[in-house]
Amino acid sequence: MYEETIRSLSVSGVSFAYRRLRQPERITEPVMVLGGALQGMFGWPQMEDHVGPVADVVTADLPGMGSADPLPPGPSNDLMCAAIESIIDDLDVPQINLFGFSYGAGLAYGCARRFPERIARLALGGVPAHISAAQLDLWRRAADHLARGNTEDFATLVTEALMCLDARRHVTRRKLAYRYVRRSMMHAARHSRHAVDSLRRAMSDRPDFSGRLADVPTLVFSGEHDTVTSPDRQRDFAATIPDSRFLTIPDADHWVVLERAQDVADLAVRFFTDAPLSSAPCLAPVEREEPSVTDPACV
Template sequence: MSEEVIRSLSVRGVSYAYRVLRRPDRCVEPVMVLGGALQGMFGWPQMEDRLTPVADVVTADLPGMGGAEALPPGPSIELLCAAILRIIDDLGAPRINLFGFSYGAGLAFGCARRFPGRIARLALGGVPSHITEGQVAHWRRASRFLTDGDTDTFATMVAEGLLCRDESQSVTRRELAYRYVRRAMLQAALHSPHAVDSLRRALTDRPDFSGGLSGIPALVFSGEHDTVTPPARQREFAATIADSHFLSIPDADHWVVLERPAEVAELVVRFFTDRPLGTVARQAATGAGAVADPAWA
């Protein structure tokens, strides 16, 4: 049985909070889960049940997200990484495992670059390492609808921009994922005080995925039909990390964590517990730094 603890912190004058599900019989370092720009500490039920048997699980309302205070004007990556480091210190953990999905992948990678000695392993999913100008224009149009108060159109545009709508491609739970993402975006637009600012920052304050990384075992995974950043581009990013695996999960798009939650959780648990990955994902590709794993069994 896990014990839930929520703690309030501040960094550079901005208040925020994190939540930890503690397991007395944990076998690996705590796992911190970082998600989308509009996701808060209660947005990961599909991962918590599968991760808590092996580790303490940490989620957060980082500055500018969920119920935390707003971020100050200007670039935010440094402050957000400082907030994550403050959580690691407050946990009393020498190192943690970081799981970053989508926008959270950029934060997790930024943390690994800034304080590598505090990160045991790094798992990155749906990495937005290559965003086109057409995509940016789409998000800007969506943000204008949100600013104008048209939350329905905003939620629809966000869902359509994050999911593969090509019916010729096989995507498990496609309509369920679409309804979930659209509803989540609508709720964030209606109830989050930071929705407009969070979307603007996601567009203008994008993480730097260049420069590579060494010294931290890393896993990069993608849905095979990811339309935010194609798997081939994510594979190229994985190749810049010295000790890395790249895997794609079949019948899924960018929202693979919703469409194939059991497979994603199994993949991440195997990685964080140093077990073989080969039976979890069908496709594997390798670059200069990425290690190829066997195909789906």
């Protein structure tokens, strides 16, 4: 059994909280997990299960997320990074391992650039290194649906925007992932007081992926069918980081952390404990066991 603690902090007058699962026999630095703009501290059970045996696992309701206070108007990246650094301080450790996925990848990368000495290793997945004008327009329409209370249309639009529904490309557990993501978006739309602001801020307050990062061991990974930012663009981003590794995970799209959850968690454990990555299960294709979600019966 792990010891669970939840602590409240504040930065620039904004209150937020983080959750720590302690591992008495840890063999690496604590692993902090940062996810999507609508994802809070209880959204990573698969990482807790697989990373927990080797490290403390840290998740958070950062400012503007979950139970935290809303963010003030204006750019938020500096405040978010200050909040993350205050968590590291409160953990009373010199360094952490940082895992960032999707929106969280931008936060994690920004933090690593601001205080690289506090980051032992950096893992970034589904990096939104390039977002097109058409994608931004889609997200604006999604935010407008949400602001008008059209939760069904919002959930469908966002789910389809984040998934590869091309029947010619195999995505494992596509039907299950579609239903899960859509339910999650419906829940966030109905219960998160930050949902509209989070979406609009994610569009307007974009992280800067053009700067360089050095002296932080970094892994970048992408689902081979990621339609948010293509694997090629994510590979180009990884190439800006000296001595980084880039891996493409077969049979997955942007939701690789859901479609191949155990395999991604295994990859994270290997990376954060300096174990070989070449034999990681996530690099192997999976058996094709289900129809495409684009079939009418699957939607």
